[in-house]
Amino acid sequence: MATLGAQKKHKVTIVGSGNWGTTMSKLVAENVKENQALFDQTVQMWVFEEDVTIPKESRHYDPGSETSNKPQKLSQLINTVHENIKYLPGITLPSNVVANPDLVDSVKGSTILIFVLPHQFIPRVCDQLAGHIVPFARAICCTKGVDVSEKGIRLMSEAIGMRLGIYCGALSGANIASEIAQEKYSETTVAYDPPPMDSRAPTPKGSPTSSTVDLISPGKPSADGKRTAQLKALPSDYPPLSHDNVKKLFHRPYFHVRIVDDVVGVSLGGALKNIIALAAGFVDGLGWGDNAKAAVMRVGILEMVKFGKAFFGDSSHTSTFTEESCGVADVITSCMGGRNFKCAKKAVAEGLSINEIEQRDLNGQKLQGTSTAYEVNAFLKSKGVEKDYPLFTVVYNILEGKLKPEDIPDQIEPK
Ligand SMILES: NC(=O)c1ccc[n+]([C@@H]2O[C@H](COP(=O)([O-])OP(=O)(O)OC[C@H]3O[C@@H](n4cnc5c(N)ncnc54)[C@H](O)[C@@H]3O)[C@@H](O)[C@H]2O)c1
Numbered sequence: 001m002a003t004l005g006a007q008k009k010h011k012v013t014i015v016g017s018g019n020w021g022t023t024m025s026k027l028v029a030e031n032v033k034e035n036q037a038l039f040d041q042t043v044q045m046w047v048f049e050e051d052v053t054i055p056k057e058s059r060h061y062d063p064g065s066e067t068s069n070k071p072q073k074l075s076q077l078i079n080t081v082h083e084n085i086k087y088l089p090g091i092t093l094p095s096n097v098v099a100n101p102d103l104v105d106s107v108k109g110s111t112i113l114i115f116v117l118p119h120q121f122i123p124r125v126c127d128q129l130a131g132h133i134v135p136f137a138r139a140i141c142c143t144k145g146v147d148v149s150e151k152g153i154r155l156m157s158e159a160i161g162m163r164l165g166i167y168c169g170a171l172s173g174a175n176i177a178s179e180i181a182q183e184k185y186s187e188t189t190v191a192y193d194p195p196p197m198d199s200r201a202p203t204p205k206g207s208p209t210s211s212t213v214d215l216i217s218p219g220k221p222s223a224d225g226k227r228t229a230q231l232k233a234l235p236s237d238y239p240p241l242s243h244d245n246v247k248k249l250f251h252r253p254y255f256h257v258r259i260v261d262d263v264v265g266v267s268l269g270g271a272l273k274n275i276i277a278l279a280a281g282f283v284d285g286l287g288w289g290d291n292a293k294a295a296v297m298r299v300g301i302l303e304m305v306k307f308g309k310a311f312f313g314d315s316s317h318t319s320t321f322t323e324e325s326c327g328v329a330d331v332i333t334s335c336m337g338g339r340n341f342k343c344a345k346k347a348v349a350e351g352l353s354i355n356e357i358e359q360r361d362l363n364g365q366k367l368q369g370t371s372t373a374y375e376v377n378a379f380l381k382s383k384g385v386e387k388d389y390p391l392f393t394v395v396y397n398i399l400e401g402k403l404k405p406e407d408i409p410d411q412i413e414p415k
């Protein structure tokens with residue numbers, strides 16, 4: 001038995017409480033209840049605190065109650081009504097989800113950290129967490145984005161792992177949160193390839209046997225080319241974080257998990273599809289129809305695969321993009337019903353900027369495609385290869401106002 005001898009249980013914190021973060025807390029909280037030998041029964045969810053007023057259409061709105069008409073702390077409201085009325089309205093959360101506005105307190109004692117923040121907030125949040133986490137904690141990044149700096153490009157899982165000195169895997173797929181929160185069937189891909197010492201399987205010849213190993217970026221040296229931290233072994237009184245046990249944390253009857261080792265492919269698929277979804281929204285906003293959308297999706301998928309090969313080498317597997325939920329399937333769902341797609345479409349149809357639509361329509365939810373288009377463009381420019389990625393580049397130029405959505409066909413035509 002995998003857990004024989006283990007007396008302690010893994011405690012889980014969800015770092016983030018937006019639309020996907022709250023959905024993730026729901027499904028993880030359901031799973032810890034079903035796996036009591038492995039996991040602590042309370043799931044902490046860190047809430048970026050804000051004041052909210054219960055909207056009149058909410059089932060929690062009571063016209064006779066004084067509190068209904070006054071702004072309240074979002075975290076307190078979640079713990080009272082067991083619903084995130086701002087970011088996931090209408091969905092009841094299990095009572096073992098505890099909303100916590102104190103970031104450091106929310107991760108106290110947690111051996112599993114699930115990051116689900118918009119990617120722009122990850123570096124600052126990790127810097128606030130550094131030195132306050134369990135040193136042998138493991139993380140899974142559900143955020144879709146990349147971390148670009150003058151040093152180069154990093155996956156968000158790398159950014160988290162490097163900043164906190166822990167192993168970080170990735171979860172990504174064709175996953176529109178509201179559908180999963182309503183328990184409508186979907187698939188996801190989890191990339192989890194921890195050091196062999198975590199699985200307690202017999203150590204393969206040549207593998208590290210000590211209680212620490214060097215923490216390196218998955219598949220390639222870190223952007224600064226250094227091994228930056230030592231990874232602490234999971235103590236033997238905790239259940240191993242094998243693929244089986246990681247799957248037990250996420251897999252639900254309505255949320256089917258496939259586990260792979262390719263952290264690069266899973267992370268890049270989730271990040272780059274957001275640029276493709278903007279392009280799909282632009283052409284749909286022009287009223288050009290499904291053939292046009294399919295054309296930008298085809299070119300976008302090719303650029304995604306090429307990007308992985310060019311900048312992450314052999315650790316980026318084409319099959320992850322073509323065979324797993326985190327690749328083509330996520331491109332398709334995002335280009336049909338994602339927020340990036342919808343906002344880009346409205347921007348073109350209404351003649352407004354995409355930022356104006358985001359502010360007006362998303363009630364605090366954040367698009368990831370716009371900032372990713374800028375970040376990827378800065379990286380491509382730094383490498384002098386903008387022209388090799390015409391779809392990513394035209395999306396950036398449209399956002400910048402240098403080109404129009406009508407220019408997409410000419411721009412993506414091979415020259
Ligand atoms: N929503 C989806 O359908 C979905 C599905 C899969 C993946 N994702 C990815 O998950 C990540 C998180 O998205 P989401 O949908 O949970 O969030 P969201 O866009 O619904 O909400 C934005 C979140 O950011 C928080 N926030 C605002 N300012 C902040 C700050 N300064 N510091 C920290 N947090 C702050 C808000 O409190 C809120 O929780 C993104 O990378 C997204 O691409 C989303």
Ligand SMILES: O=P(O)(O)OC[C@H](O)CO
Nearest residue numbers: 173174175176338339340
């Ligand atoms: O709503 P979007 O555009 O952020 O996309 C949501 C998910 O990433 C789809 O898989």
